[in-house]
Amino acid sequence: MTLTGGSRRDFHQHTELSAHLKDETRRLLELAVWEDNDRRGDITSAALVHGSASGRAHVTARQTGVVAGGLLAPLVLEAIDPRLVWEQLCADGAKVDPGGTIGVLTGPVREMLTAERLLLNLMGRLCGIATLTARYVEAVRGTGAQIYDTRKTTLGWRYLEKYAVHCGGARNHRSGLYDAILIKDNHLAFTGETGLTPADAVLRAKEYIRRFADASGNLPLVEVEVDSLDQLKNVLTAAPDIVLLDNMPPEMMREAVEIRRAAGSNAQLEASGGISLETVRAAALSGVDRVSVGALTHSAISLDIGLDWN
Numbered sequence: 001m002t003l004t005g006g007s008r009r010d011f012h013q014h015t016e017l018s019a020h021l022k023d024e025t026r027r028l029l030e031l032a033v034w035e036d037n038d039r040r041g042d043i044t045s046a047a048l049v050h051g052s053a054s055g056r057a058h059v060t061a062r063q064t065g066v067v068a069g070g071l072l073a074p075l076v077l078e079a080i081d082p083r084l085v086w087e088q089l090c091a092d093g094a095k096v097d098p099g100g101t102i103g104v105l106t107g108p109v110r111e112m113l114t115a116e117r118l119l120l121n122l123m124g125r126l127c128g129i130a131t132l133t134a135r136y137v138e139a140v141r142g143t144g145a146q147i148y149d150t151r152k153t154t155l156g157w158r159y160l161e162k163y164a165v166h167c168g169g170a171r172n173h174r175s176g177l178y179d180a181i182l183i184k185d186n187h188l189a190f191t192g193e194t195g196l197t198p199a200d201a202v203l204r205a206k207e208y209i210r211r212f213a214d215a216s217g218n219l220p221l222v223e224v225e226v227d228s229l230d231q232l233k234n235v236l237t238a239a240p241d242i243v244l245l246d247n248m249p250p251e252m253m254r255e256a257v258e259i260r261r262a263a264g265s266n267a268q269l270e271a272s273g274g275i276s277l278e279t280v281r282a283a284a285l286s287g288v289d290r291v292s293v294g295a296l297t298h299s300a301i302s303l304d305i306g307l308d309w310n
Helices: 019-037 043-048 070-080 109-139 158-167 185-189 198-212 229-236 250-263 280-285
Strands: 054-061 085-088 101-108 146-148 181-183 222-226 242-246 268-272 290-292 305-309
Touching: 019 070, 019 109, 019 158, 043 109, 054 109, 070 085, 070 101, 070 109, 101 109, 109 146, 109 158, 109 280, 109 305, 181 198, 185 198, 198 222, 198 229, 222 229, 229 242, 229 250, 242 250, 250 268, 250 280, 280 290
Parallel strands: 146 290, 181 222, 222 242, 242 268, 268 290
Antiparallel strands: 054 101, 054 305, 085 101
8 A cells, every 4th residue: 555645544543541541551550559559558648647648749850851751640649549540740752851840749658759760760750761762753854754652562562652652743653553554674584485585575465454444445564675776766666655774774774764765656765773862863864754762762862850758
């Protein structure tokens, strides 16, 4: 299926607090609450804080960053005690400066202290991803290329981390193995067929996914990885939706863009492999449409945030 004009489809974007995202968060919290409390619960707070005490605290940024995960805070608090209340003051996707208040937490103090580390761990991780993502997005500003994430996510955290990538201003690649075709070199190497070309694989994939058309006739996207310009020329004849240019230097990517133009293809080109903050702009300036960056999720450092009484 060839994509045309401005109506090009894209992968599903994790842009809101969906039912799936809520479900994933609750499953993670069930494990997180167990590992932090086991059978005895928070014995420090029980020993030192009167059961009737109530309080108010700010969740505060210790460094500059981009907020993500605030919308999930009520789920964290619900897992500990439904009497805990969250008021978000800095929206997901917004910049926060050192000392800035992300949100306010009120309720029984014992339970607030029990929830503290769970809340800070989750939000710190997601804010870290959003902050790093925003740096990549800024690095390619004005080039026409879009930054995308990958499946290099923390086990069990994929929907949360992809939501954080969205908060940082980038776009989401496929959610999993089920929602798009991505033909990589290992697929070609282990089919057991001698001489199977990338174009052959794309045509076979298109034939397979025709059964998955939805009511509007849309099919899952078909993307294929190439590591040479000869492979690119071959695969463009099969009209894939996206061609992933694996570990190509910028000058080779520019040649790939010219080959696509000469072929009259509207397949999008995606730069991938070893992309860093130092190299991402050069990749984007080659003329590719997408740059996928595994580092957004596998190399992000949690943003330093804390809980302060007021």
